[in-house]
Amino acid sequence: MTERYSEDEAIAAVALLTRPLLTAFVRAEIIVPVQAEGGVYFRQVDIVRMELLCELHEQFDMNEDALAMVISLIDQLHEVRLELRSVLQAVEAETDDVQQRIAAALMAAR
Numbered sequence: 001m002t003e004r005y006s007e008d009e010a011i012a013a014v015a016l017l018t019r020p021l022l023t024a025f026v027r028a029e030i031i032v033p034v035q036a037e038g039g040v041y042f043r044q045v046d047i048v049r050m051e052l053l054c055e056l057h058e059q060f061d062m063n064e065d066a067l068a069m070v071i072s073l074i075d076q077l078h079e080v081r082l083e084l085r086s087v088l089q090a091v092e093a094e095t096d097d098v099q100q101r102i103a104a105a106l107m108a109a110r
Contacts, residue, residue: 004034004041013047016054025053028064030071 011017025031031049033040042050049071056062056070091102 003044005043005047006039006041007033010042010047010050014050014054016058017050021054021057022050024064025050025067028068030064030068 005013007019007022011019011022022031026033030053031042031046033042033046052074053067053071056067062070091099094102
């Protein structure tokens with residue numbers, strides 16, 4: 001089940017989030033609310049991203065451009081981790097001989 005958060009609920013859920021900061025995140029497209037018939041809402045993943053963004057903004061005084069770059073890099077890292085997980089599952093499905101050859105090739109590449 002996906003939880004939906006209104007703007008007010010998002011602000012209440014994220015300790016450091018203020019309305020002006022949320023507006024800045026949305027304007028900079030760092031956070032993109034879901035458009036629905038009843039208006040806009042935020043998902044649980046948006047809440048988690050807002051928590052991280054608020055911490056970075058608070059601790060490192062990062063502006064929206066810097067925050068957008070950092071969150072983009074984090075998103076890319078997550079995508080690479082998912083791809084690596086898929087590769088590992090494919091390798092695990094192979095025979096021992098193939099796994100050993102892959103391991104040897106990886107060791108040689110270091």
